[in-house]
Amino acid sequence: MEIRAELTATVWKVVVEQGAIVAEGDELVILESMKMEIPVVATVAGTVTEMRVGEEDRINEGDVVAVIEPA
Secondary structure: OEEEOOOOEEEEEEOOOOOOEEOOOOEEEEEEEOOEEEEEEOOOOEEEEEEOOOOOOEEOOOOEEEEEEEO
């Protein structure tokens, strides 16, 4: 399952790495936009198979942040 950004922002912090096991609602990355921190969370429980962003990356609304293989 692809996890997408809901807004255009800069990746402030990557919280999990590829291979991590996450629960629904766990933070994957934290975005920064207009001095606000916005978490991107897992929408399903499973294993992170891909992290497609790194810290300080500029991303657009709809960009894939991570891919999770559901448990």
